[in-house]
Structure formats: C-alpha cells, structure tokens
Amino acid sequence: MPILSLIIWLTILGGLLTLFVGDQRCRMTALVISIIAFVLSLGLYMGFDNSTAAMQFVENVAWLPSFGINYSLGVDGISAPLIILTTFINVIVVISAWEVIKDRPAMYLASFLIMTGFMVGVFAATDAILFYIFFEATLIPMFLIIGIWGGPRRVYATIKFFLYTFLGSVFMLIALIYMGSQADSFAIQALHDMALSSKAQTLIFFAFFAAFAVKIPMWPVHTWLPDAHVEAPTAGSAVLAAIMLKMGGYGFMRFSLPVVPDASQQLAWLVILFSLIAVVYIGFVALAQADMKKLIAYSSISHMGFVTLGMFVIFGIIANSADGVQSGHAVMALEGAMVQMISHGFISAAMFLCVGVLYDRVHSREIADYGGVVNTMPLFAAFIVFFAMANAGLPGTSGFVGEFMVILATFKANFWFAFLAASTLILGAAYTLWMVKRVIFGDIANDNVAALTDINKREKIMLGLLAAMVLFFGLWPQPMVDMMHATIENLVVQVTTSKL
Amino acid sequence: MDNLGLAAPEMFLLCAICLILVGDLFVTDDRKPLTYGLSQVALIVTLILTWWVSPEDGAVTAFSGSFIMDQMSVVCKSWILIVSIGVFLYSRDFVNSHRITNGEYYTLALSGVLGMMIMVSSSTMLTLYLGLELLSLSLYAMVALKRKDEKSSEAAMKYFVLGALASGALLYGISMIYGATGSLHFDAIAASLSDGGHGSTTAVFGLAFLVVGIAFKFGAAPFHMWVPDVYEGAPTSVALYISAAPKIAAFALAIRFLIDGLETAHTSWQGMLILLSLLSIVIGNLLALAQVSIKRMLAYSTISHVGFIFLGILAGSQQGYSAAMFYAITYSFTSLGAFGVILAMDRMGVEVTLLTDLRGLFRRSPVYAVVMMLLLVSMTGVPPTVGFYAKLAVLSAAVKADLVWLAVIAVIFSVVGAFYYLRVIKYMFFDEPVESQPVLAPMDVQLGLTINGAAIVFFGIFPGLIMAACAAAFGL
Numbered sequence: 001m002p003i004l005s006l007i008i009w010l011t012i013l014g015g016l017l018t019l020f021v022g023d024q025r026c027r028m029t030a031l032v033i034s035i036i037a038f039v040l041s042l043g044l045y046m047g048f049d050n051s052t053a054a055m056q057f058v059e060n061v062a063w064l065p066s067f068g069i070n071y072s073l074g075v076d077g078i079s080a081p082l083i084i085l086t087t088f089i090n091v092i093v094v095i096s097a098w099e100v101i102k103d104r105p106a107m108y109l110a111s112f113l114i115m116t117g118f119m120v121g122v123f124a125a126t127d128a129i130l131f132y133i134f135f136e137a138t139l140i141p142m143f144l145i146i147g148i149w150g151g152p153r154r155v156y157a158t159i160k161f162f163l164y165t166f167l168g169s170v171f172m173l174i175a176l177i178y179m180g181s182q183a184d185s186f187a188i189q190a191l192h193d194m195a196l197s198s199k200a201q202t203l204i205f206f207a208f209f210a211a212f213a214v215k216i217p218m219w220p221v222h223t224w225l226p227d228a229h230v231e232a233p234t235a236g237s238a239v240l241a242a243i244m245l246k247m248g249g250y251g252f253m254r255f256s257l258p259v260v261p262d263a264s265q266q267l268a269w270l271v272i273l274f275s276l277i278a279v280v281y282i283g284f285v286a287l288a289q290a291d292m293k294k295l296i297a298y299s300s301i302s303h304m305g306f307v308t309l310g311m312f313v314i315f316g317i318i319a320n321s322a323d324g325v326q327s328g329h330a331v332m333a334l335e336g337a338m339v340q341m342i343s344h345g346f347i348s349a350a351m352f353l354c355v356g357v358l359y360d361r362v363h364s365r366e367i368a369d370y371g372g373v374v375n376t377m378p379l380f381a382a383f384i385v386f387f388a389m390a391n392a393g394l395p396g397t398s399g400f401v402g403e404f405m406v407i408l409a410t411f412k413a414n415f416w417f418a419f420l421a422a423s424t425l426i427l428g429a430a431y432t433l434w435m436v437k438r439v440i441f442g443d444i445a446n447d448n449v450a451a452l453t454d455i456n457k458r459e460k461i462m463l464g465l466l467a468a469m470v471l472f473f474g475l476w477p478q479p480m481v482d483m484m485h486a487t488i489e490n491l492v493v494q495v496t497t498s499k500l
Numbered sequence: 501m502d503n504l505g506l507a508a509p510e511m512f513l514l515c516a517i518c519l520i521l522v523g524d525l526f527v528t529d530d531r532k533p534l535t536y537g538l539s540q541v542a543l544i545v546t547l548i549l550t551w552w553v554s555p556e557d558g559a560v561t562a563f564s565g566s567f568i569m570d571q572m573s574v575v576c577k578s579w580i581l582i583v584s585i586g587v588f589l590y591s592r593d594f595v596n597s598h599r600i601t602n603g604e605y606y607t608l609a610l611s612g613v614l615g616m617m618i619m620v621s622s623s624t625m626l627t628l629y630l631g632l633e634l635l636s637l638s639l640y641a642m643v644a645l646k647r648k649d650e651k652s653s654e655a656a657m658k659y660f661v662l663g664a665l666a667s668g669a670l671l672y673g674i675s676m677i678y679g680a681t682g683s684l685h686f687d688a689i690a691a692s693l694s695d696g697g698h699g700s701t702t703a704v705f706g707l708a709f710l711v712v713g714i715a716f717k718f719g720a721a722p723f724h725m726w727v728p729d730v731y732e733g734a735p736t737s738v739a740l741y742i743s744a745a746p747k748i749a750a751f752a753l754a755i756r757f758l759i760d761g762l763e764t765a766h767t768s769w770q771g772m773l774i775l776l777s778l779l780s781i782v783i784g785n786l787l788a789l790a791q792v793s794i795k796r797m798l799a800y801s802t803i804s805h806v807g808f809i810f811l812g813i814l815a816g817s818q819q820g821y822s823a824a825m826f827y828a829i830t831y832s833f834t835s836l837g838a839f840g841v842i843l844a845m846d847r848m849g850v851e852v853t854l855l856t857d858l859r860g861l862f863r864r865s866p867v868y869a870v871v872m873m874l875l876l877v878s879m880t881g882v883p884p885t886v887g888f889y890a891k892l893a894v895l896s897a898a899v900k901a902d903l904v905w906l907a908v909i910a911v912i913f914s915v916v917g918a919f920y921y922l923r924v925i926k927y928m929f930f931d932e933p934v935e936s937q938p939v940l941a942p943m944d945v946q947l948g949l950t951i952n953g954a955a956i957v958f959f960g961i962f963p964g965l966i967m968a969a970c971a972a973a974f975g976l
C-alpha cells in the first residue's frame with residue numbers, strides 16, 4: 001500500500017472536500033480526515049524496520065523525465081517520526097479550531113489540511129526537487145492563514161514571513177539545480193553520493209544555510225518568527241512552531257550534513273556560534289517579553305538553537321576522538337537534536353494552545369492583563385504548569401530528554417559550549433516559570449480573570465492528548481530513539497566521509 | 501515540394517477575416533453577438549485545421565521554402581489560437597459595454613492572430629517580417645480603438661512611432677544579413693555562416709539590429725518604454741490581447757532569427773541577450789513595486805517575465821529553447837487569466853484601474869479571488885503552480901550553460917517580484933471590500949476563468965504534458 005502518497009493526497013484532497021462541504025459540516029469532515037491520516041501514519045511506525053538506514057515505504061514514479069525529476073517518496077528514521085508528529089498535530093489543530101473559528105471555518109480547516117499534506121510531503125520526498133516543491137508549497141496556506149485569520153498586524157507579519165522564507169529557499173533551488181545538472185539526477189541519494197569540490201561545497205552550504213537557517217530559524221535571521229507567531233491564529237502558531245520550524249532542522253540533517261560534509265565541518269563553528277547566541281541571548285530576550293505568544297516564540301528560537309547545536313557539534317566530538325571510539329557521542333548529539341525537535345513539537349504546540357485558551361476568553365495576550373487564573377481555571381492551570389515545566393526541561397518530560405542528550409554530547413566537544421548550552425536550563429526555567437507565575441498564580445488581577453470559566457471538554461481532550469505525549473516520551477523515549485538510531489549512525493558515517 | 505495545403509489554416513483564417521469584416525457591416529446592432537460567435541468559430545476551425553495539416557514529425561515546407569510547418573510551429577500556433585479563444589471570451593462583455601465597435605475589434609484581433617501564425621511558420625526573413633508587420637499594424641489600430649479617449653490615442657501614437665522605428669531596425673538588420681550571406685532563407689543563412697565562420701562584421705552588425713528589433717517586439721528592457729504606456733492607455737481587452745498570445749509569437753520570432761538563422765553566431769548574441777535579460781528582470785521587478793495602477797504593474801511584471809524567457813534562449817541549448825518556449829506558453833495563459841479577472845470585475849463601464857480596486861475581492865467573489873491568487877502565485881513562481889516549472893526550466897538551462905551568477909540574480913529579483921504579487925493577494929484577501937456587491941460575470945466567462953485557474957494547478961502537478969510538447973519541438 002502506498003501509505004505515504006495516501007497520507008499526502010488524502011489530506012490535500014480532503015482539504016478540498018472540506019472546502020466544498022461548507023461551513024456547517026466542515027468540522028466533522030476535517031476531523032475524520034485528520035484522524036484517518038494520523039492512523040495511516042501510525043502504519044509507518046508499525047511497519048518500520050528499525051535495523052536499517054535505507055529508505056522504507058518507497059514509492060517511485062517518473063514524473064518529469066526530461067528533467068530527471070521523479071515523484072519518489074520514502075521514509076527513514078529521521079523522517080518517519082516527523083511525519084507522525086505532523087499528522088498528530090493536525091488532529092490537535094482541527095480540535096482546537098472547533099468552535100473558536102467563526103469566520104469561514106471551512107476554508108480555515110481546508111488550509112490546514114492541505115498544508116499538512118504538503119508538510120508530510122516535505123518529510124517524505126526523496127527527490128530534491130519534489131522536496132523543494134513541497135517545501136515552498138507550504139508557504140501559500142500559511143500566508144493565507146496568518147493573513148486572513150491573524151491579529152491586527154497580520155499583513156506585515158505574513159508578508160515578512162513569506163518573503164523571508166522565500167528568499168532563503170530560492171538559493172537552495174539554484175544549489176539543487178546545480179547539483180542536479182552535475183549528478184544528472186535529482187534523487188537525494190545521488191546528491192549524497194556525488195563528489196563536490198571544496199569551493200562548490202562552501203557555496204552550496206551557504207545556499208542550504210540560507211534556506212534552513214531562516215526556516216528553523218537561527219539568530220540573526222529569526223526576526224520573522226516572533227511577528228508571525230504573534231499575529232497568527234492559535235492553530236497557525238502551533239503548526240508553525242511544531243512542524244514548520246522542523247522543516248529547517250530536517251533540511252540540515254537531510255541536505256547540509258550529508259551533501260556537503262566537508263563544508264559543514266569547516267563552517268560548523270559558525271553554526272555553533274549562532275546556536276549558542278540563540279540559546280543564551282534569545283533566552284534573555286524571552287525573559288523581557290510582555291506578550292505571552294512572543295515569549296513562547298523566542299523560547300522556540302532558543303530551543304531550536306539546541307537542535308542546530310546538536311547537529312553541528314558532532315564535528316567537534318569526532319575531532320576530539322582520536323580513533324572514532326566516541327562516534328557514539330556524535331550519534332547521541334544528533335539523536336538529541338531529533339528528540340528535541342519532536343518534543344518541542346508537542347510542547348510548543350501545547351504552550352501556544354494554552355495561550356489560545358486564555359485569548360479566546362479574554363482577548364488579550366499581555367501577561368499584565370492576567371493574574372490569579374488558577375483561582376478560576378484550576379484544571380487549565382494544572383495543564384499550563386505542566387507544559388511550562390516541560391518547556392523548561394524538567395526531567396520526566398520530553399523536554400528534558402533532548403536537551404540532556406545534546407548537552408551531554410557537547411561536553412565531548414568543548415566544555416564551554418556545553419556550559420553555555422546548559423545555561424538554558426536556568427534561563428528557560430526563568431522565562432517560562434516567571435510567565436506562569438505572573439499569569440496563573442497570585443490574587444485575581446481583574447474582572448476579566450474573575451469571569452473566566454475553566455476549560456471545556458474539547459480543550460481537555462486537546463491538551464490532555466498533548467500532555468500524554470509529553471509525559472510518555474519524557475518517561476520512555478526509547479521507541480522514538482530506536483526508530484532513528486540506524487539512520488543516524490549511517491548519517492554519522494556519511495558526515496565523516498570526505499567528498500573532496 | 502510545393503504544398504499549398506500546408507498553409508490551409510492561414511488561408512482559411514484570412515477568408516474568415518474578410519467574411520467577418522464584410523458581414524459585420526450588414527449585422528444590425530442588436531445582433532452583434534454574431535460577429536463574436538463567428539470569430540470564435542473561425543479560431544476553432546483554424547485550430548482544427550492546424551492539427552489537420554501538421555506533419556507527423558520533422559518539418560515540411562511550402563511556397564518555395566518560405567513557409568515551414570515543424571513541431572515548434574504546431575505547438576506555438578495551437579497555443580496562440582487557444583489563448584486567443586480565451587482572449588475573445590474574456591473581452592466580449594468589455595467590448596460591448598465600452599462601445600468599442602465589435603467588427604473592428606474582432607477583425608483586427610483575428611488579423612493579428614493571422615500575423616502571429618505567419619511569423620511562427622516563416623522560414624525566410626521576409627515572411628517573418630510580413631507576419632510581424634501584420635501583427636503590429638493590427639495592434640497599433642487596436643490600441644487606438646477608443647478613439648475619443650486621449651490616453652488611448654496617445655498610447656497608440658507612441659506605440660506606432662516606436663514600433664515603426666523597431667521595424668526599421670529589424671529591416672536594416674535583415675538587409676545586412678542578406679548582404680553578408682546572400683540569402684533570405686534561414687537554412688541558407690545558417691549554411692553560409694557556418695561555411696565562412698561567423699567572423700563577418702556585417703553579419704554581426706546586422707545581428708545587433710535584429711536583436712534590437714526582437715527586444716522591442718518582446719518589450720524587453722531597455723526597449724520596454726512602450727509597454728507600460730500601452731497597457732495603461734489601451735482598452736483593457738486590448739491590453740489582454742497584447743499581453744498574451746504575442747509573447748508566444750515573439751518567442752517564435754527570436755527562435756527563427758537567432759536559432760534557425762544565426763545559431764552559429766551564438767557567442768555574439770548570447771552577450772546581448774544576457775544584458776537584455778538582466779536589465780529586464782531588474783527593471784521590470786523594481787519598477788513594478790512602485791505601481792499603483794494594476795495594468796502598469798502587470799506591464800512591468802511582463803517585462804520581468806520576458807527577461808526570464810530570454811534567460812532560456814540565451815542558454816544556447818535545445819533544453820534552453822524548449823524551456824523558454826514552455827515559459828512563453830505558460831506565461832501567456834497566466835497573463836490571460838489575470839487580465840480576464842480584471843475584465844470580469846469591470847461592470848457597467850466602470851474600469852478597474854487601481855490595485856486598490858481589488859480590495860476585498862475575496863469577500864465579494866471568492867472564486868475570482870482564488871483564481872487570481874493562483875495566477876499571481878504562478879507568476880511569483882511558487883509551486884505547485886505551473887509558473888514554478890517555467891522558472892525551474894529556464895534556470896536549469898542557465899545553470900547548465902555555466903551562468904549560475906545570472907540565475908542567482910534572476911531568483912533574487914523574483915523574490916522582489918514576490919512582494920508586489922503578494923500585495924495584490926493582500927488587497928484581495930486581507931482587506932475589507934469597498935463595495936459589497938459580488939462580481940457578476942456570465943456563465944461562460946466564469947467557466948473560462950475557473951478552467952484557467954484550474955489549469956495553473958493542473959499543469960503545476962502534471963507539467964510534463966506541456967513540457968513534453970516543448971521538448972519534442974526542439975527534438976529532445
């Protein structure tokens with residue numbers, strides 16, 4: 001069964017169907033489609049062979065033979081978990097929009113479903129141009145989601161979002177075309193195998209860097225993210241943080257590291273520098289925010305700093321190990337980065353949805369407008385405190401696992417890198433918990449808070465599902481790590497093999 | 501082989517034009533739709549005839565080798581006719597409501613189509629010139645169709661004067677090439693140049709004039725001055741006509757001259773085209789940013805797209821030519837749709853001129869807004885629309901020709917271009933409408949626009965269908 005195509009086209013065509021059934025029945029349609037897609041993606045987990053790094057569930061159809069472009073799909077240990085995350089978040093998104101979106105709900109849900117199809121395509125594509133097509137195609141639905149259902153400064157935010165990411169990715173397009181014309185194939189595997197000169201690698205590295213660093217986003221090209229997050233509707237922020245950012249991280253792992261390993265090694269210092277700045281500096285920036293969504297947006301950037309750190313610190317780890325004994329630590333760093341991406345997908349989505357819950361009731365995201373919410377919404381307070389703890393990296397939650405793995409591995413590269421990275425444990429706790437303290441605890445601040453009603457059944461299901469995932473992967477990350485282990489070991493081999 | 505039947509589509513169209521022209525005089529005002537109907541029938545029959553006479557493969561000539569029917573002409577002619585059918589459909593109501601005389605509009609447009617078909621099928625420089633002038637003269641007159649409108653007359657005057665100058669340059673170039681090679685036939689020119697090398701100064705001089713002529717007819721910078729004025733001044737239905745099919749014809753013009761005739765001088769014209777392409781992409785995109793009139797914006801956007809078409813041609817490979825052809829074809833039906841939406845919004849003689857007139861279109865008529873969005877996204881070059889593959893094809897041709905730097909500049913400016921396309925989407929989707937009444941268009945126009953928008957996505961998912969035809973046209 002072509003399970004990947006089924007997921008992609010079910011969500012895209014299902015999105016169109018949702019559009020046509022009209023505003024009355026769109027919710028149920030969207031929910032059914034998103035659940036089917038999620039169940040299908042669980043099939044990936046069931047049928048996944050943990051022992052191989054090769055692509056699985058492969059599909060390959062000649063598509064544009066004159067250009068050597070194929071419609072080829074497949075998953076390995078780094079894409080399969082991200083696809084499952086994507087379809088899971090999609091279900092949550094549909095639930096979150098249930099009665100909240102009153103303006104054209106059919107189109108809203110359709111945009112999300114279509115975008116989910118594209119995002120699954122990004123992770124499933126094994127042809128570079130197909131990857132690019134899905135990568136770019138996600139821009140249009142997100143552009144509309146922010147622009148139509150967003151906040152007051154939505155137009156500025158959405159155009160900035162589009163232009164930033166578009167500018168980044170056109171350089172990648174040229175790099176892909178260049179390599180495709182050299183290798184006579186656009187299969188990602190062919191790009192992995194081709195030899196490239198040092199100069200070409202450097203240029204290609206920067207082309208990829210432009211695309212993925214903007215997407216993930218790294219300091220100093222992160223400025224679109226806080227704007228987009230603040231203006232996007234709740235579900236838009238959740239998808240942006242939970243999945244779209246991961247497309248950048250995934251790109252680094254799928255393209256930058258294995259395609260240009262030598263340039264990645266030479267320029268790893270640059271990425272590590274930016275990552276540490278993101279972790280530390282952006283952590284402080286988050287501390288100063290008065291808007292809850294902005295705070296979480298900056299916290300996302302800081303957490304993504306961990307991901308890029310984990311990916312590029314492997315060169316330092318390998319250099320420090322004379323005989324390659326410690327490549328186990330390199331594997332750990334990459335796995336830490338992956339775990340961090342997945343876990344951040346759950347936690348950031350949950351945090352944005354929590355803010356959304358408050359926003360739906362009070363129509364404000366300012367921290368100063370709240371206080372003492374626990375008195376009127378005790379159950380909600382329990383959830384947000386739990387997610388905040390996870391965001392701060394409390395052991396027992398999934399937030400801890402990834403960060404801990406990355407920090408532990410980073411020690412093998414450089415003590416000071418690890419030291420700076422570990423500062424997030426303090427900074428992250430500071431900005432997240434301080435926000436929670438001001439919003440949730442204390443006396444009831446004003447009449448708005450006094451009038452709050454606790455979360456309803458729908459919100460309980462939505463937050464409960466996310467909490468279960470955060471707790472599950474916090475206590476037992478093994479299934480996820482097992483899934484990616486073979487692929488990441490293979491990736492480390494690829495990265496350490498010079499292509500010059 | 502003298503094979504008159506090969507020109508059957510052109511001959512039929514010519515007869516049809518004469519009949520419609522005369523017949524229109526006897527049609528009373530309340531039965532004007534007859535002229536429209538007859539014109540559409542003429543186009544459809546011509547299209548069928550074109551497929552009827554098209555050779556299985558290879559090229560067949562007629563009229564002592566001055567008329568050629570090869571794979572490229574079949575594809576180009578088919579799309580010129582298909583796009584023209586769309587043009588007539590979209591402009592019908594505009595022509596009626598703006599009191600533009602029916603007979604003249606359709607007969608001039610049809611003779612323009614005839615000119616384009618002759619251009620596409622020419623295999624001597626004179627046939628080509630003949631077709632080009634037939635097209636140009638029709639266009640000059642069409643721009644001036646709103647006789648009492650100052651802007652329209654001014655645009656026509658400008659277009660005519662500059663166009664005559666360009667035709668002069670082209671003729672001058674033709675005479676020089678003739679002097680250097682002793683022939684007007686493209687294959688004879690090519691043979692003569694490859695025998696004696698391309699060192700002949702006269703030939704290169706002639707080439708320069710040819711390129712100027714081609715650039716003018718395409719509307720490439722720095723010979724683009726007429727484009728915004730003509731788009732703005734001409735009645736919208738005429739701007740639609742100019743923006744669509746003539747791009748395919750201009751592509752054929754460039755291919756016949758530069759590839760069929762002067763491919764051996766590739767190194768000489770490549771540099772010229774690089775300059776034209778670069779200037780068009782930069783100037784087109786930058787100036788489009790500053791426009792408030794929707795027609796002027798589309799005019800500058802056309803200029804930038806012409807730069808991309810040149811990017812494919814200058815690559816100097818079969819792949820590049822077919823990429824440029826794909827670009828020209830897809831651009832023509834994208835532009836067709838964009839003007840189609842503007843024409844559909846034009847009601848009761850109130851023209852849509854400013855970008856802000858599109859405000860809130862999504863709330864008024866979601867279908868048109870979505871169609872327009874798809875067209876604009878395609879012009880931006882974002883997948884999964886057909887515009888992306890057009891850009892992909894020309895860029896990969898340029899990269900293969902070792903012109904990576906040019907490709908990089910082109911994509912950077914296409915990001916600049918993204919801004920003004922997004923701004924239109926913003927007006928349509930994110931702003932509140934100034935008036936609430938929905939756009940009312942007749943069923944056939946609605947259907948046409950929906951098909952147009954769907955084609956953008958359909959060919960975005962299956963671009964291979966057109967691409968294969970373009971590749972076959974250049975023997976790939």
